[in-house]
Amino acid sequence: MPGHGLPIISNAPDCCGITCRNRMTGWMNLKISSLSKDTQTVRTNIMTGTGVQMLRAGLLGVFFALMTVLPVQANDRVAEAEQLVSSLITELEANAADNTATEEQNKQFLNRLVDTYFDVDGITRFSVGRYWRVATKDEREDYARLFRSVLLNQANAQFHQLKNLEFRPTSTKARGEKLVLVGGIIHDKSGEFPDVEIFWRVVTLPEKPAKIFDVEVENISMLKTQQDENTTLIRRSGGRFAALNEALQEQLANQQVN
Template sequence: MRALTRIFVILAGVLVLPVAQPALAETPKALVESLGDKAIRQLTGTVARPEREARFQNLLTAGFDIHAIGRFTLGRYWNQANPAQQAEYLKLFEKFIVQAYAARFAEYSGEQFRVVGERPDGEVTIVQSEVFKPGNPPARVEWRVRHGGQPKIVDVVVEGISMAVTQRSEFAAVISRGGGNVDSLLTALRQKTGS
């Protein structure tokens, strides 16, 4: 499971880095190919944690549809939350993602990334890629890129496991343990992010 988490982290970063340059958003496939190359160079190595988080924050905002992903991960509780809870949740969700994933880029240890294809699927294009380390079989990774306007990433699926669905399950469990109250998740996110 730790290996799967590392792949999620690496791929999330691969996805966000170059989006800040509008010329890269020509096609979903070209976008993901470019992201793979730049993410490895900009988020790994001896980058200090505050700088890594700042870089990740900027690129996450530019490359991902945070509102859509955040709303999806809150699931049915989104409609139960009042506007103030929704706004706080989205801020905490973004901060949680930045802190959790940026920190893990320090664990990167030479994995390689390549795009192997793409296919349309309704309102998204699924960009197929592989992440591999010499001596190990490649991991299949699919990037769900919403098209129409500027492409935005809405999910990453590693070996058939969706990051968004996984996060949704984890958040639902926290809310359930808190008696079905969204405030229980907000409290947990505040604690995790130091907010």
């Protein structure tokens, strides 16, 4: 299905393995007479091989049950992610085709689009890396506001370019338990630019709506690129988080002038 890509910015859960050691001391000293009739039957079945067959059948049953359940869960996540991107594309197409929309209306449209389809809080935190934890509450709030404003202004400035672009879906794949990559090609209908491969990184969590967390263009993460730029600026400013906010404030002022 054709569509347009939004000009947006440019983990898996931790798990631990616990090794359990079964202590078998004394088990071999149990006497048959001390076991119940049912227990004796189970032990006899194991010794004769019947128990092994039953166990194998039970394990196979569980295995095949998982094979029928897990793909459905994965498919549900994939379908949800694909539907999210498809809905985003549909809205972008409709708005881009509306030649009567004013610049202010486009800004309002993009503002709603970001809240509806993107993990704004997650993107905001990730975009400054470890410095988010050392920033003060006021610095975080200022950054979230400035970052969003600069982002929306950039998107609005490029909005007219969407009319010549279309999104062609290719493949979708689940990555771990949280992430789904919805792949496709951005095609320029004017022929001025070559096709570009894109992956929408969609976060799918239980009991929560799917949200776009990142966009990969030609295997380059736009969000990671943004994070690298932000953290480099903070680091070169002696670790001052406020330096990033000052730079964004200046960028926002320049956008408003232009």
